[in-house]
Amino acid sequence: MAEFEYIRWVRERVRSSDRVRVGIGDDCAILDVPDPRVLVTTDMLMDGVHFVLADAGPRRVGRKALAVNLSDIASMGGRPLAAVVSVALPRRGTQQLAEELLRGMETLAEEFACPLIGGDTNTWNGPLVLSLTVLGEPGPCGPILRSGAKPGDWLLVTGSLGGSLAGKHLDFTPRVREALELQKHCTPRAMIDLSDGLAGDVGHLCDESHCGAILAADAIPIDAAVQADRQTPLEHALRDGEDFELAIAVAPEDGNRLMREQPLPGVRLTRVGDFRAELGLWLDEGGKRRRLEPRGYEHPFEET
Numbered sequence: 001m002a003e004f005e006y007i008r009w010v011r012e013r014v015r016s017s018d019r020v021r022v023g024i025g026d027d028c029a030i031l032d033v034p035d036p037r038v039l040v041t042t043d044m045l046m047d048g049v050h051f052v053l054a055d056a057g058p059r060r061v062g063r064k065a066l067a068v069n070l071s072d073i074a075s076m077g078g079r080p081l082a083a084v085v086s087v088a089l090p091r092r093g094t095q096q097l098a099e100e101l102l103r104g105m106e107t108l109a110e111e112f113a114c115p116l117i118g119g120d121t122n123t124w125n126g127p128l129v130l131s132l133t134v135l136g137e138p139g140p141c142g143p144i145l146r147s148g149a150k151p152g153d154w155l156l157v158t159g160s161l162g163g164s165l166a167g168k169h170l171d172f173t174p175r176v177r178e179a180l181e182l183q184k185h186c187t188p189r190a191m192i193d194l195s196d197g198l199a200g201d202v203g204h205l206c207d208e209s210h211c212g213a214i215l216a217a218d219a220i221p222i223d224a225a226v227q228a229d230r231q232t233p234l235e236h237a238l239r240d241g242e243d244f245e246l247a248i249a250v251a252p253e254d255g256n257r258l259m260r261e262q263p264l265p266g267v268r269l270t271r272v273g274d275f276r277a278e279l280g281l282w283l284d285e286g287g288k289r290r291r292l293e294p295r296g297y298e299h300p301f302e303e304t
Ligand code: ADP
Pocket: 007, 010, 023, 024, 025, 026, 027, 028, 029, 085, 086, 087, 116, 117, 118, 119, 120, 121
């Protein structure tokens, strides 16, 4: 099997949707968009950096590549429309790898009604690299940006945090449904998905919203996967990253109601802190406040 046979195989397998005028097979796909504001997000995943192919296996890698993009659509409160994928495949075991990647993607693509409408297939003597782009439409509250939090707003998170390396980072469910459901119960002011760790990502919300935040140590929901080691469970929850939960800023009256009603089926909403006018990120531990570095994982750039 070579490139074109593989593309034929993919083309026969994938499901379409009524938004897709032209899918795989022409030079461009054609999509009917319901809203002129198209959400566009892309993420590249590289063997040895974002996953270890030999450990994770190609299905989980394919699934994750789509899931991280769907998580970005969720963080804007959007609904996925379609995906395109570019792959650089290593020259050995290429066919099986390419097929398994697609199988990993397709289950999630169907679950979230996000058809694969195109891509690019390459081989080389390097490790697996894949890049996915997902297009989406805004949800009922319009696109929810990082920049809308106001002093006094409550900071909520979905689910539990930390310990993602134990497996969640590969197998998580992007919070697309939850973000849409949430908009039936309130108007979120700002939202982000937790990819860099709570401290880092709340730092991004604060930067874009020009405000600060204070987190309540006791309130932070720590995932059962967190192992006690040199770092405390709380530090894991603040810094591990790849939780792919949502951090949400809501007005206090909305927060109050959401805490009471818990409107998201099977997913708990927890108030973990508050936004405030004073800049900076703080942690309150039983009344004692200390400054938190608003830092998560960052890919290093080198000079030479
Ligand atoms: P072109 O050379 O015009 O870019 P290609 O031969 O790269 O065309 O691709 C042919 C068709 O197959 C296009 O519709 C493209 O989007 C699709 N395609 C290529 N690779 C993939 C892939 N890995 N997954 C899904 N669609 C793909």
